[in-house]
Amino acid sequence: MSELRSSEAVLAHRRHSLYTLLPVLIILSLLAATWRGADIRPMDLFQGQDGMREFARGFFPPDYSEWRQYVHEMYITLSIALWGTLLAILAAIPLGLLSAQNVAPAWVVQPVRRLMDTLRAINEMVFAMLFIVAVGLGPFAGVLALWVHTSGVLAKLFAESVEAIDPRPREGIRATGAAQIDEIRYAIIPQVLSLWISFAIYRFESNVRSAMVVGMVGAGGIGVMLHESIQSFNFAQSAAILLIIVLTSSFLDICSSFLRNGIS
Amino acid sequence: MFIHYEYYYTDVYTMTSKCHDLGLRVSYVGQVLFARAFSSIGKFVMDAIHIENLNKTVARGRKLLDGIDLRVAPGEMVAIIGASGSGKSTLLRHIAGFVTGDAGSNVRVYRQSVQIDGRIARNVRSIRRDVGFVFQQFNLVGRLSLETNVLLGCLARLPLWRRLLGLFPERERALAVTAMTEVGMATHAAQRADDLSGGQQQRAAIARVLVQQARLLLADEPIASLDPRSAVRVLELMRQLNTAHDMTVLVSLHQIDMARQFCPRIVALSQGRIVYDGPGSGLSDDDLTALYEGRAISVAKAAA
Numbered sequence: 001m002s003e004l005r006s007s008e009a010v011l012a013h014r015r016h017s018l019y020t021l022l023p024v025l026i027i028l029s030l031l032a033a034t035w036r037g038a039d040i041r042p043m044d045l046f047q048g049q050d051g052m053r054e055f056a057r058g059f060f061p062p063d064y065s066e067w068r069q070y071v072h073e074m075y076i077t078l079s080i081a082l083w084g085t086l087l088a089i090l091a092a093i094p095l096g097l098l099s100a101q102n103v104a105p106a107w108v109v110q111p112v113r114r115l116m117d118t119l120r121a122i123n124e125m126v127f128a129m130l131f132i133v134a135v136g137l138g139p140f141a142g143v144l145a146l147w148v149h150t151s152g153v154l155a156k157l158f159a160e161s162v163e164a165i166d167p168r169p170r171e172g173i174r175a176t177g178a179a180q181i182d183e184i185r186y187a188i189i190p191q192v193l194s195l196w197i198s199f200a201i202y203r204f205e206s207n208v209r210s211a212m213v214v215g216m217v218g219a220g221g222i223g224v225m226l227h228e229s230i231q232s233f234n235f236a237q238s239a240a241i242l243l244i245i246v247l248t249s250s251f252l253d254i255c256s257s258f259l260r261n262g263i264s
Numbered sequence: 265m266f267i268h269y270e271y272y273y274t275d276v277y278t279m280t281s282k283c284h285d286l287g288l289r290v291s292y293v294g295q296v297l298f299a300r301a302f303s304s305i306g307k308f309v310m311d312a313i314h315i316e317n318l319n320k321t322v323a324r325g326r327k328l329l330d331g332i333d334l335r336v337a338p339g340e341m342v343a344i345i346g347a348s349g350s351g352k353s354t355l356l357r358h359i360a361g362f363v364t365g366d367a368g369s370n371v372r373v374y375r376q377s378v379q380i381d382g383r384i385a386r387n388v389r390s391i392r393r394d395v396g397f398v399f400q401q402f403n404l405v406g407r408l409s410l411e412t413n414v415l416l417g418c419l420a421r422l423p424l425w426r427r428l429l430g431l432f433p434e435r436e437r438a439l440a441v442t443a444m445t446e447v448g449m450a451t452h453a454a455q456r457a458d459d460l461s462g463g464q465q466q467r468a469a470i471a472r473v474l475v476q477q478a479r480l481l482l483a484d485e486p487i488a489s490l491d492p493r494s495a496v497r498v499l500e501l502m503r504q505l506n507t508a509h510d511m512t513v514l515v516s517l518h519q520i521d522m523a524r525q526f527c528p529r530i531v532a533l534s535q536g537r538i539v540y541d542g543p544g545s546g547l548s549d550d551d552l553t554a555l556y557e558g559r560a561i562s563v564a565k566a567a568a
Binding site for chain 1: 360362389390391392393394395396397399401402403404405406407408412416417419420424427428430469472476
């Protein structure tokens with residue numbers, strides 16, 4: 001009897017170990033199947049070593065001769081990011097509320113959510129290329145691209161924070177006979193405001209990085225300069241631009257986390 | 265089976281107001297006797313709360329409320345008692361129109377229908393202006409100041425632009441100050457509601473009801489999360505609302521001694537049914553034990 005039970009236990013243990021092994025096997029086979037798709041050629045890193053070394057050497061020393069212009073272009077990039085984010089915040093407030101299940105009815109929430117999904121699914125760069133066709137080359141196309149994409153992102157974040165509110169204060173306001181707009185104004189907004197601000201600052205920070213990239217397709221700012229310097233194999237200038245980008249990004253990173261910590 | 269209280273429920277109000285006119289104070293029993301004698305007057309007096317056949321069925325046929333018929337006259341102060349899950353909160357939430365009952369359920373507040381045949385009335389928000397609600401967890405907006413929270417009671421009276429901009433008229437501000445003074449919270453006006461103790465928050469919630477100028481106060485376990493002293497303070501304020509501000513009060517309570525002390529009329533719920541409706545003195549200790557153990561209450565004894 002006890003023998004039987006112990007063999008059952010061993011079997012159970014074996015089955016258990018097979019279950020834990022299964023995900024590992026799945027992941028390994030997935031990686032194997034995509035090896036070719038991703039065109040992984042590790043040997044090339046070593047075979048082309050001389051070329052790589054030459055390429056890397058081109059970046060040093062960085063060429064700072066045009067730094068005034070880089071700073072000016074960085075200012076344009078920051079302007080694009082700021083306006084893109086600001087317009088997105090304005091759009092995301094109503095859109096976020098309309099895609100929150102505890103605010104709007106399902107027949108509003110679902111279409112608005114799908115629209116926001118679409119805006120998020122399409123990269124800023126794609127939007128930038130489309131807007132360049134519509135409004136011409138330059139920063140404005142970048143602003144529009146960031147606005148549209150960020151609206152989708154912020155609306156989702158805003159909606160999620162609205163759905164997570166404590167419903168009790170809201171019921172307290174509803175009990176006084178106040179309208180739904182009052183519930184939003186006095187029960188929902190006070191609860192989510194600090195989160196919303198924190199999301200908006202974070203998105204501004206990441207929009208600065210995005211603004212550099214949308215610049216590369218012609219939507220103005222430092223991205224254009226970077227793109228041109230790489231295209232013309234002027235890697236010393238690229239290095240200077242990249243350094244400015246890294247400095248600006250880290251500076252904003254620090255400022256934004258400082259601000260967000262101050263809020264929450 | 266059940267004690268029905270109908271023989272005097274509405275007339276107490278007429279009676280009380282008549283006596284007030286004459287400058288008389290009459291005992292509760294006196295009121296009841298008077299009301300019995302003039303019960304025909306009752307037909308013409310409107311109820312503060314009139315519930316007919318209120319049922320609420322949830323998943324797997326479980327009944328949260330089971331055939332509730334209840335009438336409360338203007339000016340009454342009524343306690344609802346019962347074990348947890350007996351339907352006290354559910355009943356109050358139905359009266360405020362937060363939720364709807366099954367088909368056939370009707371709830372009226374001061375002659376206005378909150379729900380008809382289990383469907384919420386279209387104008388429920390305007391009806392709620394007359395109904396103040398005090399919650400167990402106070403339900404204040406924690407990030408707003410006490411004063412703003414109290415002022416929220418007047419939202420339903422203000423035009424949209426004032427509500428959106430948060431510009432409360434001087435008249436309403438004065439009202440809020442009076443209300444905060446009345447509940448003894450005026451010195452805390454600028455504090456965030458978050459930073460107040462439970463008892464203070466509950467008093468603020470009562471001040472909000474004062475600013476709202478409600479005619480009916482529904483209170484859902486208002487003292488369940490308070491210490492004994494704050495609890496007495498809050499119930500005294502509710503009594504003050506009942507006597508000095510002519511508010512009808514319907515309050516659900518766990519503490520039977522509190523219910524007896526503050527409310528002339530007690531309605532006991534058990535498994536969604538009204539099992540007792542009458543003065544607190546009619547409930548024996550055995551009845552209460554039965555009530556909280558979910559056993560059938562011997563109502564014949566209560567009637568005597």
